[in-house]
Amino acid sequence: EKQAQTKIAELKSLLNQYAHEYYVLDQPTVPDSEYDEKLRELQKLEEQFPHLITEDSPTQRVGGEPLEGFVKVEHRVPMLSLGNAFNEQDLRDFARRASQGVDGEVSFVCELKIDGLAVSLTYENGKFVRGATRGDGTIGEDITNNLKTIRSVPLTLKEPETLEVRGEAFMPHRSFLKLNEQRKENEEEPFANPRNAAAGSLRQLDPKIAAKRHLDTFLYAVGEWENNDIATHSGRLEKLKELGFKTNPEWRKCSSIEEVMEFVEHWTKERPNLDYEIDGIVIKVDSLEQQEELGYTAKSPRWAIAYKFPAEEVMTK
Numbered sequence: 066e067k068q069a070q071t072k073i074a075e076l077k078s079l080l081n082q083y084a085h086e087y088y089v090l091d092q093p094t095v096p097d098s099e100y101d102e103k104l105r106e107l108q109k110l111e112e113q114f115p116h117l118i119t120e121d122s123p124t125q126r127v128g129g130e131p132l133e134g135f136v137k138v139e140h141r142v143p144m145l146s147l148g149n150a151f152n153e154q155d156l157r158d159f160a161r162r163a164s165q166g167v168d169g170e171v172s173f174v175c176e177l178k179i180d181g182l183a184v185s186l187t188y189e190n191g192k193f194v195r196g197a198t199r200g201d202g203t204i205g206e207d208i209t210n211n212l213k214t215i216r217s218v219p220l221t222l223k224e225p226e227t228l229e230v231r232g233e234a235f236m237p238h239r240s241f242l243k244l245n246e247q248r249k250e251n252e253e254e255p256f257a258n259p260r261n262a263a264a265g266s267l268r269q270l271d272p273k274i275a276a277k278r279h280l281d282t283f284l285y286a287v288g289e290w291e292n293n294d295i296a297t298h299s300g301r302l303e304k305l306k307e308l309g310f311k312t313n314p315e316w317r318k319c320s321s322i323e324e325v326m327e328f329v330e331h332w333t334k335e336r337p338n339l340d341y342e343i344d345g346i347v348i349k350v351d352s353l354e355q356q357e358e359l360g361y362t363a364k365s366p367r368w369a370i371a372y373k374f375p376a377e378e379v380m381t382k
């Protein structure tokens with residue numbers, strides 16, 4: 066049995082590495098058949114030795130019986146909403162207010178604003194222990210089992226960190242189109258857009274249904290992070306990626322509002338070429354100390370803003 070334990074541990078870490086390469090880095094190093102073969106080997110060993118199955122085994126992604134309902138979860142650090150900017154002047158006003166509210170130079174981080182569902186992921190000593198929806202920002206719903214089915218959500222981090230991260234769960238265009246084709250074939254109402262499809266998928270009480278929806282994640286913020294002294298938001302994004310999270314690769318540090326405007330113009334043009342929906346650009350002050358100095362209004366941070374793309378005229382046929 067000792068050998069079985071060693072073999073199970075080896076297969077588990079190999080399979081989790083392959084899945085990280087495939088779902089998070091989008092750079093698989095082995096063919097799907099190799100992954101499948103090793104997964105079957107692990108499944109056979111776990112059937113033989115069920116007491117050796119661990120929570121973070123790749124065989125445990127789609128677990129749990131359908132729920133009767135969702136348990137409420139309180140966010141220790143509220144998940145706030147962002148103020149909006151609709152044009153260049155709004156952005157210049159934001160940048161000026163930020164610069165006036167702090168000492169020293171201000172640099173920004175620009176990120177794509179993914180049009181999905183905001184979620185919170187909690188890890189204790191590097192293990193995924195709970196996932197929740199944003200809800201009203203203070204109280205969300207526990208959707209741990211549904212989030213475990215999302216292959217880009219790491220079940221184990223590369224270091225035993227204790228932290229709570231926030232990000233977007235979303236449905237890529239390809240998955241959205243395939244899902245709506247299936248729904249039409251089953252004479253079900255198609256989803257209006259990928260955001261509704263993602264929300265509907267995460268609200269499923271049965272994880273087996275959520276697992277079929279091929280959702281994905283990009284992580285972009287931190288609630289609490291035990292014993293972490295990283296001084297900038299960009300530094301945090303880099304560390305989250307090292308830990309095994311999927312972060313959006315398009316973020317950029319911008320040292321002036323001109324660079325912010327370039328980023329906004331670039332992605333206004335490039336937006337149709339992305340495999341997922343974005344509804345704007347998020348601009349944040351990079352220094353965490355300056356974020357602290359700027360603080361919050363009643364409902365939003367003063368150190369971040371969401372530039373919203375102009376709503377597209379839907380050409381009525």
Ligand SMILES: Cc1ccc(Cn2cc(C(N)=O)ccc2=O)c(C)c1
Nearest residue numbers: 083084087093094095096097100101
């Ligand atoms: C049969 C089969 C097995 C695996 C996959 C997808 N996939 C591939 C890898 C890989 N190549 O590193 C890792 C995890 C994973 O889920 C598909 C689509 C079909």
